[in-house]
Amino acid sequence: MGLGNGMDSSHSAQKNSLGSRGTLKWRDGRNHVGDFQEGLEHGFGICLVPRPSEDRYDCYKCHWYQGKMRGYGICEYGNDLVYRGYFKDSVRQGFGILENFSAEHPFKYTGQWENDKKNGYGVWEDKERGERYIGMWLDDHRHGEGIVVMQSGLCYQRTFHADKMVGSGILLLEDDSVYEGNFTEELTFVGKGKLSLANGFVLQGTFSSRGGRGLSTHGVLSTTMENPNPVLFSSQLGLKEFPVEKRWTGIFEQFLEFLHSGCKEEMEESFTGFHIQTRNQEYLFCQALTVAFQATYSGIGANRHLLAMAQEEVKFYSKKIWEFYQGLLRVALERKGHTPSEDADPRLVGPSLVLPLILPGFYPELSMLYMLQHQREDELYCQGIVELSLFPDIQLLEFLDVQKHLWPLKDLPLTSNQRRSLIKDKCFLSATECLQKLITTVDPREKLEILRRTFQELELTVSRLPGAHSRLPMDDLLPLLMFVVSRAKIQHLGAEIHLIRDLMDPTNQGGMLDFLLTALESCYEHIQKIRLHPKENSHSS
């Protein structure tokens, strides 16, 4: 879809010292309005190009450089396709999004372009089929490693060759069974393969489809049930196939170029197009990253097998943005005539400073992936919470082995009946309410701070009790925390805990905040196992 320079044209322009602004009309109907320099399109311009057979135009709103499109641009094609992304030498090159808004075959491609074609890493969503391809492209064809995720939650990883699937692949079914081997696009197993069922059974053999419906196989079914393969259950796709530094290179390249060009303000828009609304430099290219992230992991892409990829991406972004920030700083310092000082080791601190700033842009998709990944444990935990919520406070304190002298009931001169009705669900209320704020924040640092304050509240409550030791050992603290966690009833606690652990500053490991998080995690694990049988129930009353 490149544009050549036409021969016969009429040109009207106003000259000024830098160049000119004007309109250039070709005899074939092309029409360019914008900035010119030395007779060539140069700067921002809008160009209308008539389509050969229809009475429609392709409309380019783009940056031009010596007569050619270069940098960020939007093209609204006459056939209802829209491209938003980068151009070079008048062809699509770098990161870009092509979307078909027409009713027929609506699709969206988000990814890398080379020489006007889809080339490199990109995500294709077929809106009609409800299918998303995440992987490599060559000249507009799926080519190389690829992951396909479907609306149903089913997904597979295969090698593609010119749009065709080749070799064997891995198919992750909705019921957690896994098939390794060859299969067709209609997901029929063909040839040698291994089907590992979620219950641990493994069927190994040769598969073939039987004409109409059904599957025939010659094979061995092993029912040893040794382990319902935990590796396969949690299998995370794409980590090896798509190294994180090779995804979305087109986005980072633009910014690098901008840096190397010396960050001239007039160039900013052509380099960073996507981000022009946000002037804050730290956020400069976050918007394109967010767009790419959503294109991969929202909607159909909300599949737990993609969690590791997504998590890796967010961490990599914060590292990359820190590098660019350092680059910008260097440019700024050099401009002012300072020599940039080499800091001791900023690599360690930087990314963990950036992460909280950019996380909100990725949080909805990321936390959804965590929820899906930890759905099972969270369900068990919810059952435990429901069971525990049947206890009034005193019974719960007793059930959890909280030492009697730590019960915050002592100084109330009430009969036990009064006490029960009065303080029901009120013990350690301040700590409980504090912990409940965990889901109101995005930043792992803030979440950990909430956890720390929860412990403070607990200690504060306990310190008011006569005869309680001011420094609680774990023997006392864990049952108290169990109480607070049971009462806080935080939804998706497992997803929360894992998200915090994965994204927290790694220098916390082994330290106080790690300890607090581990304590919370241990409560979560324990609550999953709580099942009250009638016997236990009567024991604890």
Add this chain to the structure above:
Amino acid sequence: MAARGAQRPNGHSQPSKICQFKLVLLGESAVGKSSLVLRFVKGQFHEYQESTIGAAFLTQSVCLDDTTVKFEIWDTAGQERYHSLAPMYYRGAQAAIVVYDITNQETFARARGWVKELQRQASPSIVIALAGNKADLASKRMVEYEEAQAYADDNSLLFMETSAKTAMNVNDLFLAIAKKLPKTEPQSTNGAGGRGRGVDLSEQSPQGRTGSAAATEGSTGICWGQSWD
């Protein structure tokens, strides 16, 4: 984590590195786990030190010749019902103290169970110390010193009888652990003992984190100075 150090106001300064180690405390309730640690850190912390959680998480540093060893001490709940949660606490720990009460044979049996579990499940390089606490109650002794010593020898454990009450052997126990821990420079490897889960952006040694700072004391001993935070 590198170089978070403070120079002691009137101490002689000489270059030194700081190694941080996670140490986990295991043992039945009431054997005096936390008393032992409180005794060890006593005099060092301030009432409102930010980086402690009751007696459940504490830090204390020990000075060896050219190294400051900072312990991050993780207490665990000793109740049987919470036993199964222990692996979460000792994953990634570089040292463990398993405590029993010399006046209670059962707690010694329990301690042996902990040692077995650590040897099976914890990081393979973990340094394990066995502490027979309440040594001041010798008249009520139910676990013979020789028996415990022989058991420790068989399992290559550090062993001491301690008294949180009289402070007997408390500092010595931590010093002995500090000496036995590998004070290596940070490596770029991840993963030992479960520390490298997920993708770390920083390079970090699973064998303690090393940095450099001014030394507080040249000789071997406990640093009774400011905390390192």
